[in-house]
Amino acid sequence: MCPRSGCFREYFVHKFRAMLGKNRVIFPGDKVLLALSGGPASSAMLRQVQEGLSRETAKRLRFIPGLIYVDEGAVRGQSPAQREESLARMETLLQATGFPYHVAHLEQALELPASILRPGPGGSGEPGPSYKEAVEGFIQQQRQEGDGNSGTSLPSLGTQVGDLPAPRLPAAARTQELLRLFEAVETPTAREELLQMLRIHLILQTARTRGYAKVMTGESCTRVAIKLLTNLALGRGAFLAVDTGFVDDRYGDVMVVRPMREYMAKEIAFYNHFFDVPTVVAPPLPTKRQEKPSIHRLMERFLLGLQEDFPSTISTVYRTGEKLSPAPAKASSESQRCLLCLCALDIAGEEELALEPTLITEEPEWNGCCQDTAAAGAESRAAFIPLLCYSCRLTFKELGPLATLPPYVRAEAQRRIRRAEMKQQSQEVPLEDEEPGEG
Amino acid sequence: MAAPVSLQVEFGGGAELLFDGVKKHQVTLPCQPEPWDIRNLLKWIKQNLLKERPELFMQGESVRPGILVLINDADWELMGELDYKLQDQDNVLFISTLHGG
Numbered sequence: 001m002c003p004r005s006g007c008f009r010e011y012f013v014h015k016f017r018a019m020l021g022k023n024r025v026i027f028p029g030d031k032v033l034l035a036l037s038g039g040p041a042s043s044a045m046l047r048q049v050q051e052g053l054s055r056e057t058a059k060r061l062r063f064i065p066g067l068i069y070v071d072e073g074a075v076r077g078q079s080p081a082q083r084e085e086s087l088a089r090m091e092t093l094l095q096a097t098g099f100p101y102h103v104a105h106l107e108q109a110l111e112l113p114a115s116i117l118r119p120g121p122g123g124s125g126e127p128g129p130s131y132k133e134a135v136e137g138f139i140q141q142q143r144q145e146g147d148g149n150s151g152t153s154l155p156s157l158g159t160q161v162g163d164l165p166a167p168r169l170p171a172a173a174r175t176q177e178l179l180r181l182f183e184a185v186e187t188p189t190a191r192e193e194l195l196q197m198l199r200i201h202l203i204l205q206t207a208r209t210r211g212y213a214k215v216m217t218g219e220s221c222t223r224v225a226i227k228l229l230t231n232l233a234l235g236r237g238a239f240l241a242v243d244t245g246f247v248d249d250r251y252g253d254v255m256v257v258r259p260m261r262e263y264m265a266k267e268i269a270f271y272n273h274f275f276d277v278p279t280v281v282a283p284p285l286p287t288k289r290q291e292k293p294s295i296h297r298l299m300e301r302f303l304l305g306l307q308e309d310f311p312s313t314i315s316t317v318y319r320t321g322e323k324l325s326p327a328p329a330k331a332s333s334e335s336q337r338c339l340l341c342l343c344a345l346d347i348a349g350e351e352e353l354a355l356e357p358t359l360i361t362e363e364p365e366w367n368g369c370c371q372d373t374a375a376a377g378a379e380s381r382a383a384f385i386p387l388l389c390y391s392c393r394l395t396f397k398e399l400g401p402l403a404t405l406p407p408y409v410r411a412e413a414q415r416r417i418r419r420a421e422m423k424q425q426s427q428e429v430p431l432e433d434e435e436p437g438e439g
Numbered sequence: 440m441a442a443p444v445s446l447q448v449e450f451g452g453g454a455e456l457l458f459d460g461v462k463k464h465q466v467t468l469p470c471q472p473e474p475w476d477i478r479n480l481l482k483w484i485k486q487n488l489l490k491e492r493p494e495l496f497m498q499g500e501s502v503r504p505g506i507l508v509l510i511n512d513a514d515w516e517l518m519g520e521l522d523y524k525l526q527d528q529d530n531v532l533f534i535s536t537l538h539g540g
Contacts, residue, residue, distance in 0.1 A: 039538055040452055222536065265536035269452055269507050270514075273534065281453035281538050300537070304504040 012263075012271050016048040019259045020061070023246050024131040026214060026257070028062035028138035033212035034099075035203050036069050038090055038280035042218030044268045045260050047277045049216075050097060062138060063214075067094050067101035068206050070199050074175045075106060075182050077286040083169055089280045102206050107170040107178045109198040114412035116201050119342055120208065120253025184400020188287050188294035193234070193395045195285060197340055198406070200256075207254045215256045219244075222265035222304075224258070225317040230299040235391035238346040241326040249326075250342045264314060335420070338389035339413055340396070346389050383417050444468045444475045447530045448484065453538035454506060459490050468525070477508070478521040480531065496533075505537040 020026055034049060036042045052061035069090050073083035087103065094101040129137065169175070185191045207215050219227065224244045231243050242248045248256040260268070272279065287293060293301075307313045327344070336345055381402060388396055399405060448464045455462045468475050468483060478500055485493055496503060501521060508515040509532040510523060525531075 040536070265505075266507055269534045269536050270509075273451065273509070273532070274512070279452070281456070283453075283456060284538065301504075304537075308504045 008270070009275065012267065013048065013051055015262060016045075016259060017052060017059075017061070019246070019262060023257070025247055025255065026063050027131065027134045030063040030214055031066065031210075031212045032063045032214040032216055033066045033068055033203065033207045033210070035215055035217045036067055036090075036094075037218070038069065038086070038093075038282060039218070040268050040272050040277075040279055041220040041223065041260050041263070041265070043093075043277050043279045044263070044271055045216060045218040046097065047275070048259075062135070065099050066210065066212060067097065067099050068203055069094060069101070069103050070202055071103065071105045072195065072199070072282065074178055075195060075285065076283050078283065080169055086280055086282065087169075093278050093280065102210070104202050104206060105170045106195075106198060106202070107174040109202050109408075110174060110177055110181075110406050112201055112205055112406065112408040114408045114415065116205055116208075116408060117339060117342065117412040119251055119337060181400065181404045181406065184404040186398040186400070188285070188291055189234070189296065190395045190398035191285060192294050192296045194399065201408075204251055204254055213254060215254060217256060217258055218260045219258045220260050220263050220265045220268055221318050222314050224261045224321065225314045226296070226300050226303050228317060228321045229303065230296050231391075233295050233299065235394055236341075236343075236389075238327075239341070239343045239389075240321060241324040242343065244321050245324070245326060247326075250337075261318075335416065338392050339384070339387040339416065340392045340409070341389060343389055380417075384413055386420070387413055387416055442527075443470050444525050444527050444529075446480075446525065446528070448480075448488070449530065449532040450534075451532065452507075452535040454496065454533050454535035457491060457496050458488055464488060475525040476521065477510075477515065477523050477525070477531070480525060481521075502533065503537075505535065507534045507536060508532070509534070 026032060034042070034046055036046060046067070049061065049065050053065070055061075071083060071087055071090075073086060078086065091103065094103075182191055182194070185194060203215055206212070228240055228244050231237075231240055236243060242250055244258075244261070246258055246261060248258070271277065285294075287297075303313060303317065337343065338345055384396060385393055402410065445465070445467050448466050450458050450462055450464075458464070466488075468480070473479055481497060481500065481502065485497060489496060494503070496506065498504065502508060508520075509530075510518045511530050512532075515523060
């Protein structure tokens with residue numbers, strides 16, 4: 001392997017462009033939001049985008065990037081001082097790119113609208129131009145506008161476009177609320193799932209409000225292989241293709257793509273070292289003493305351990321995953337989608353009855369309060385079940401009391417429960433027209 | 440018999456969190472009967488540099504799976520891994536790939 005001389009770099013850069021070229025879902029002029037964690041893979045992804053946009057016209061990447069960084073310091077056990085330091089370092093990194101960037105704090109997930117859990121409108125009725133047509137049209141347009149603009153002609157000047165004027169930390173009360181939510185979760189596995197959910201919803205919200213049709217996330221091949229087996233263990237077998245594939249289109253109006261999924265973590269580490277890619281590493285989610293590690297950590301340990309002695313492990317798992325393709329997209333309404341993960345509900349009526357009793361009996365904390373609350377609490381917790389896919393039900397069972405859940409989750413759940421009830425009522429009473437207050 | 444060896448030991452990718460956040464360490468390994476190879480270097484690091492949670496850096500006598508070792512910018516797999524005999528002024532870099540992307 002020749003490090004700083006040409007071939008490794010060529011190989012690394014080529015793989016990124018080939019990934020985008022092969023899949024043909026990023027159209028010229030698309031606004032693409034790069035989700036950066038500060039970690040090695042997403043930082044390498046950012047560098048590839050920078051490299052790709054700066055080449056001579058013919059081979060240049062043609063989309064318009066924006067950046068987003070989600071500060072998760074509160075739940076990762078960072079003190080306010082440490083968070084400020086990470087944020088400052090990240091902001092320097094983001095500013096240096098010249099791209100518009102957004103900094104979000106995980107606490108802001110508590111203020112998300114319920115609509116984030118509804119898939120947005122997908123592509124318009126008529127099919128758009130094919131990829132080839134779009135590229136040709138774009139080149140034509142560029143020629144007509146003259147070759148004067150050799151830059152990326154980005155609309156803004158790289159100043160921060162965000163809700164906060166500077167990376168100041170959120171109000172302490174908000175942080176406390178977020179911490180309460182995480183502390184109420186019973187297992188590290190459910191905590192990891194919750195974190196991923198809040199993070200993607202925050203990113204999605206920024207994408208929607210700022211007009212980004214695409215989001216790029218930096219999962220490496222290693223991360224994808226681990227995720228594949230982890231999600232299998234979590235009961236997400238039906239959704240492995242969307243969870244780990246190049247394209248994740250469950251949100252309808254915003255498409256998530258994973259351009260780093262063919263890079264091994266090792267390659268990324270070498271690239272970052274040899275080409276001075278800056279990173280800001282965050283500590284992992286803390287595990288309490290005596291707690292067993294999460295399924296995520298266990299699977300990571302398992303695969304990485306196996307990889308030491310059998311170096312084709314990760315790529316074999318990855319390649320097997322490649323054979324999965326997403327189920328053909330049905331025009332599914334929100335009532336057929338999981339409340340939390342937005343995947344198609346994969347569970348038929350009968351099985352939910354088996355889960356329901358376990359949910360009601362596992363509510364000891366409510367018995368301390370009045371009986372009414374107990375009944376209401378149990379009832380509404382059980383009412384969430386039909387809204388969730390199999391694995392989200394398992395996660396939901398391990399989340400804290402309903403009162404700790406983010407408002408947007410409760411609000412959207414209430415809405416769907418009411419709609420289902422109304423629908424059921426109108427079906428039960430088809431011809432009676434003296435029902436008061438009928439919807 | 441091993442002469443004292445001067446090395447630059449570096450940590451990256453999050454591994455530095457186990458070493459007080461310090462990425463670069465200039466170390467001089469003392470004179471000792473056994474030769475200075477990576478195996479013995481790791482023992483030395485565990486005793487002298489590692490501040491917390493040794494199980495996050497080492498597993499047995501080697502590094503934990505997921506931690507890359509570069510000797511003078513080359514993968515240690517090409518250099519003999521634990522058996523590589525350290526030379527004066529060598530650079531040994533440990534990069535953790537465990538903190539995701």
